[in-house]
Amino acid sequence: MVLMTLRGIVRMILFGFLVPGVAAQMSRQSSTSPERGAEHNPRSAQATSKRFSLLRGTSIDVSPDWIELEQMPLPPSPRLAPFxxxxxxxxxxxLENPKIHSALRIATTTNPFLGGDEVALDAQMHGAExxxxxxxxxxxxxxxxxPRDCLDGGSEAYKKAKRQAESPDRAAVSPDLSIRRDCRHAPTLEGLYSGQLSPGVLFQASNGVERAGGIYPDFYLAPMEKVEANGLTFYVFEAQDRTRLDLATVNHFNLPDEMQGAQADFFWAVGALSPFPFFRDPQRKNVPLIQVAYAGIxxxxxxxxxxxxxxxxVRAP
Incomplete structure (x- = not known):
């Protein structure tokens, strides 16, 4: 009886020492770190973002709230291309994010800035209107x-006015011609930012030179910034609209009432694999540029x- 009691006591003591170690080991085996979990389940690492890519490999990782619009023709519009x-x-x-009322555009292009430098690029983007x-x-x-219908209507009105101005029946021909076309913008984010950037289009002829351009509000142009990320060099420019949304605009674009008084903020960045190709490099011929535009309100x-x-x-291949 005494022997059984002593054996029981020994087993209890040993069990008391062993159980915490066993429990700790079991706990370590059952718990998994976030990094290891992502390693075993790669989808979990991407659950908070999604990737959009261009065919040649340029891509961007964004939150799931962003959506891609249907494929659009390459800019510029044929009505604007000559100018x-x-x-x-x-x-x-x-891309668009309806949750935060934002629009994003990503493109690859040829390089119109060859032969220049940072100073020249800055001066060009901040140049006179x-x-x-x-x-x-x-x-x-x-x-x-x-919108395309607005450009078409403005172009036709300009051509008609030009024909009338050049008619031999006119006693005098004015050397200057200016036709303004205000646009009706669809109640979308694309329409919102097109209208905030320019309410319409202006077709002009002066001293034999024709031009079609925007009708811009009072913008504050912030200083240029240089950004290095993911092996890319970007130059960033910002145009802050000083005007505020009125209630009619808020209602037309189906924005929340509290957005009355809000202002639009536009960004444009131009970049490339570092270093930025201001000069032609025999080892890096025809390096495409990446252009990124953003509008928020x-x-x-x-x-x-x-x-x-x-x-x-943003990443490049």
Whole structure:
């Protein structure tokens, strides 16, 4: 009886020492770190983001709230092409995030900045309005253009006025001609930012030179920034709209009532694999540029942080 009791006591003591170690070992085996879980289940690592890619490999990782619009023709519109900066678009993708009322455009293009430098690029984008190749112009011609029917109507009205001005029946011919066409924008994010950038299109002829361009509001152009990310060099430009949304605009574009008084913020970044190809390099011929445009709206004007986070998710093959 005493022997059995002693054996029981020994077993209890040993069990008391062993159980914590066994329990700890079982706990370590059953628990899995987030990194290991992602390793065994790769989909879990991508659950909070999704990737959109162009055919040649340029891609961006964004939150699941972003959606891709149906495929669009490469910009610029044929009505604007004769007047737009001379650059050829190779690929183009349009994304939107209805949750935060934002639009994003990503494209690859030829390089119109060969032979220049950072100073020249900065001066061009901050140049005087009317030059046709500044920041607002790039946004207008390539990323947030007026609706096609508006461009068609404006072009036809301009051609008609030009024919009348050149008619031999007129006693005097004015050397200048200006036809403004205000647009009716669809109640979409694309329509919203096209209208905030320019309410319409202006066709002009002066001293034999024809031009079609935007009708821009009062923009504040922020200083240029240089960003290095994922082996890419980007130059970033920002145009802050000083005007505020009125209630009619909020209602037309189906925005929440609290967006009355909000302002639009536009960004454009141009980049390439580092170093940026300002000069022709025999070892890196025909390096395509990556152009990224973004438009956001809110009561807090500066959307810089959102755009910078998106830009740092862009990758090139």
């Amino acid at each position: 737009a900066p001379q650059v050829t678009f190779l690929e183009f993708m349009a 009317g030059a046709g190749n500044g920041l607002a112009d790039y946004l207008f011609y390539f990323f947030f253009s007026p 809110g009561l807090e004007l500066d959307k810089r942080d959102i755009f910078m986070r998106l830009l740092r998710q």
